[in-house]
Amino acid sequence: MIGADACPVLTVPLRDERDIAAARSAVSRELDKRGARALRKVRFVTAVSEIVRNAVDHGGGGEMSVFVKERPLEIWVRCTDTGPGIADIDEALQDGFSTARSMGKGLGGAKRLVDSFEITSRVGGGTTVEISAAL
Amino acid sequence: MTDAASIYHVENVLLVAIRDNITDTDIITLQEELSHRIVSDGARGVVIDISALEIVDTFVGRILAQLSSIARLLAAETYIVGMRPAVAMTLVELGMDLSGSRTALSLSHALRSLRASRLA
Amino acid sequence: MSITSLEEVLKILREDFDDILQQWLETQREEGIRRPDLFSDSESYRQAKNLLTAFASGMTSASQEGRPNLDDPSWADLRAVLEEITHERVERGVSAGEMATFVLALKTPLFMRLRNNLKDSPDALVSEISRLSRMIDAFAMRTNEVFIEEREQIIQRQRDEMMELSTPVVQLWERILTIPLIGTLDSVRAQEVMENLLNSIVEHRAEVVIVDITGVRVVDTQVAQHLLRTAAAVRLMGAESIISGISPKIAQTMVELGVDVGEITTRPTIRAALALAMNRVGFEIRANKESARD
Incomplete structure (x- = not known):
């Protein structure tokens, strides 16, 4: 988990689908800056794409923050939305859970692409997803 | 014409190169436009170059898979070409193997296959 | 002070x-x-x-x-x-x-x-x-x-x-690569193998890759999964893979495990795989008349 006092290196507002692309390139640039290898970068940015799309499409938008931990070098992304929340998280993480646009592999797929994946959601209280990967 | 890609018509084949970091709307627009062009241009083949794409997530993957199916219904064969190694590995991990689409190393490989099957 | x-x-x-x-x-x-x-x-x-x-x-x-x-x-x-x-x-x-x-x-x-x-x-x-x-x-x-x-x-x-030493990708012919797998194939190594192979496909513009598992000691469900994923990734890149070196015993195990290789081409020996690969890229292997034995 990212500590409450941690300071994000950058934050991207998530309002519409243009921001999904913006979030992807922001994380991609951050990884480039830190010399991430191609495969690690592609896996992580793909996971970011899935979770921010989930926030925009189902969470009514929100915010993505990027954190960097030194020693060992890790990148963390926290994505929060203010949407209706997910009633059954286990179900949402299963492949084939049908959502409007992502063929139901989105969140579960994202989980497989990262080192840590944490999701908290409350019905009516929005959803927060935190993912991380070592660099 | 969409922002996402330019479509060129060469000898019964529609050539499309998708630019990087495409938005969802742009790729949906591309899907619609391409479907219309297959019919209006009488295309028998579609080659989609994704070498510029740094990432392909489940959404873009699904659109690519759908494009192949739509094209097939309209009697055109689709080739997805130029996928980067890291993208291929990530897609497999996501469980999206695009088994309904044809793939080729490059544009010229795809054209050769299309000619071999007398579609180009 | x-x-x-x-x-x-x-x-x-x-x-x-x-x-x-x-x-x-x-x-x-x-x-x-x-x-x-x-x-x-x-x-x-x-x-x-x-x-x-x-x-x-x-x-x-x-x-x-x-x-x-x-x-x-x-x-x-x-x-x-x-x-x-x-x-x-x-x-x-x-x-x-x-x-x-x-x-x-x-x-x-x-x-x-x-x-x-x-x-x-x-x-x-x-x-x-x-x-x-x-x-x-x-x-x-x-x-x-x-x-x-x-x-x-x-x-x-x-x-x-060590990884590079243990997973060498070899060019057998124009547009044909092989990767001889040896020992055990855990998840980390499987990923390295795949990455190495896919990068070589781009580098050599290879159209066919032979994944030879003659030297793999045990093929269990996990190893089989890795092989299938490798083949899927190779196909996404636009190349074709042939899995060679499947012994009768491994074939039996795979069937018992219920592994479905789907449309992936397999051959018992690397020799048979090479002949097929040559054929795919437009060559054929033929004995010349003088030295042909009967």
Whole structure:
């Protein structure tokens, strides 16, 4: 988990689908800056794409923050939305859970692409997803 | 014409190169436009170059898979070409193997296959 | 005099730099970490001098408020020197404990000098010693972190080298590659194999790759999954894969495990796979008439 006092290196507002692309390139640039290898970068940015799309499409938008931990070098992304929340998280993480646009592999797929994946959601209280990967 | 890609018509084949970091709307627009062009241009083949794409997530993957199916219904064969190694590995991990689409190393490989099957 | 400053230490470093340096080296010798077997006198002297210089200049410009923070820009010099020296020392086999003691030994000469200079003002003495102590501790801790990172990098590098040795991609013919898998295929290695193979496809513009599993000891469900994924990724790139070296026993196991290879082409031997691959890229293997045996 990212500590409450941690300071994000950058934050991207998530309002519409243009921001999904913006979030992807922001994380991609951050990884480039830190010399991430191609495969690690592609896996992580793909996971970011899935979770921010989930926030925009189902969470009514929100915010993505990027954190960097030194020693060992890790990148963390926290994505929060203010949407209706997910009633059954286990179900949402299963492949084939049908959502409007992502063929139901989105969140579960994202989980497989990262080192840590944490999701908290409350019905009516929005959803927060935190993912991380070592660099 | 969409922002996402330019479509060129060469000898019964529609050539499309998708630019990087495409938005969802742009790729949906591309899907619609391409479907219309297959019919209006009488295309028998579609080659989609994704070498510029740094990432392909489940959404873009699904659109690519759908494009192949739509094209097939309209009697055109689709080739997805130029996928980067890291993208291929990530897609497999996501469980999206695009088994309904044809793939080729490059544009010229795809054209050769299309000619071999007398579609180009 | 201000309680929070390190004025006296700064003064000592300014005025008695050479003495402090000599005594630091002397303390290192007494602590038994001089390691004349690994470093010449002049190397040791140079390392200690560079560190002490960076330390003194960092102390002059850094804020003395709050906890010592070595990430502060004023310590940039010190960080650079520290990394360089740690790098040199790790390469030659210095241990983590020795590396920390090397830095901590700096306390002895500085404390001695402070005690002499401030014997008439115990408050200032206590304050300077506690602040300096925290400084040098932070400095030693950072040394340790750098040390561990260096070691991890070395381990990673050796691992990478071993990986490359164990998964060589070989070009058999124009546009035909093979990767002979040997030993066990765990998840990490499977991923390296796949990455290596896919990059080679781009590099050689290969159209067919033969994944030879003759040397793979056990094919269980997990290994089979890795093979199927590799084949799927190869196909996504636009190339074709042939899995060769499937012994009758492995074929039986795979069927018992319920592994469905789907549309992936398989061949029992690499020889049969090569003949097929040549055919796919438009060549055929034929015996010439003179030397043909019946």
